[in-house]
Amino acid sequence: MQRSLVDRVYSAVVGTITGFGMLLLLAPTLIVLVISFTGGITLKFPPPSWSLRWYLELLRSQEIMEPALTSLKIAAAATILSAVLGGAAALGLARSRLKIARILDALFMSPMVLPAMAFGLSLLLVFNLLGIRLSAATLVLGHTVICVPFVIRMVGASVQQLNPVLITCSLSLGASRWYTFRRITLPLIRRGIVASCFVAFLTSFDNVPVSLFLADARTEVLPIKLWAILEGSLDVRVAAVSGVIVLVTLAGLVCAEIFGGISRQIGNR
């Protein structure tokens, strides 16, 4: 009798906290979506009326659309660079037993451990000391470094799962190294590459600590712009931007799930 009471209390506590936790995970995203359709001029919740005015306002706001476009371009460039360089490195490192390979692996993973603010500041200092003007290119460079660890881990995991016999077979049957890479290796690690590109793109698009130090007056990126707007006032246009970001991310997640099995990849990370 006493035991079942203890069990019931325990289940109630676990159930309640779980319910609260699930609500906590979901609510903010929903709230952002709801408030973005407000017809009012403040962030009052629930919205007094409904409209698409802030989305229309957004289309007319040059000072938000331009940073958004810049962010997309920089994220695309950083994704391509980190996927190509990181993917190649992951292929080289995954099978090597040399000590230097493990050192390089640790080096490529270290941007994940280092507080990104320190890295952002260090890039600002070195560009200044070397007299390199800040530009979109310097920003891409910084973003590439912070995206690389995801590529190394995810592509590395795919390479580990690849059966080396397949490659030996292909080579011994007379295929060239390039042909083997194109027809055997690449298709087998495709999931890892797609998943890491997805995560790298989001990482760059969302990055603040590095952009904060490296964005010059002409290359303003979206998260920094939004941060600056919210520091000054509680602008409802940010809700509309957020709504767009949430919907596009969800669409991207569905695509990445279809082509790369992203949820499994992230679980493995």
Added chain:
Amino acid sequence: MSPADTTASRQLLPALPLAALFFAAFVLPLTALVLVSLFRDPQFSDLSLVQYVRFLSDPFSLKVLSDTLWLGAEVALATLVLAYPLALVYVASGQFMRTLITFLIMLPLLTSTVVRTFAWIVILGRDGIVNSAMLSLGFWQAPARLLYTWEGMVLALTQIQLPLMALPVINSLLRLDGNLTRAAEGLGASRARIFITIVLPLTLPGAIAGWLLVFAAAATAFITQTLVGGGRIILMPSYIYQQAVGVQDWPFAAALSLIFTLAVTGIVFAVGALSRRFVRGVDAA
């Protein structure tokens, strides 16, 4: 060099371009950071350790550092309390519930930090959800100040960082041998007792891994700290930014960055090493 060595080194060739990039854009800048922190003043006139002495002898700076680390610890603890029940339910559930929980965990993980932080401004603001609910239910007479407070910041960061805790805890629980809990159940232990004496100790490595991830993420969360915490709560990330960009005192900003980096990574490595040494659980291998 033997032929085998050459083949082994040739395998590493694809990693060379990235190694070059990392030398130029990672190793070199960090070296510069260390060097700059060793100068006496922003004019780079004289080498000395004066920036570090300045930090260690200034109660304000020390308070900023300890507040930041404390924030990380507090948020990590709060996410731990939420993550365990979530993980227990996940493990005990069928496919549908598992997919739902995975989706809920991934959602904040993939939505931009600024968006997540913005959501908390809407929730905690003067006209926000909490205030309107409390006022209309008659619990509060006037809107309470929730935004720009320490508690508000801890709450927001807890939600924002929860996925980083939930994933390792779930992974740990999945690897737990179900026979152990079934045996305890058969011998008549209550579910609470099974959790305290079997599940918790054996999944502790996952919890510690999550704790460290959340600790580091919350301590360095510049956006949430500045927007939900507000301008009056000064923490290391905003302190570094203010010294570097506002005051343009690069040597001090560099020293602050290094001290902060060492404090955070030091704690992460120390706790990680201690747990590997003393904690035995399902992830120990």
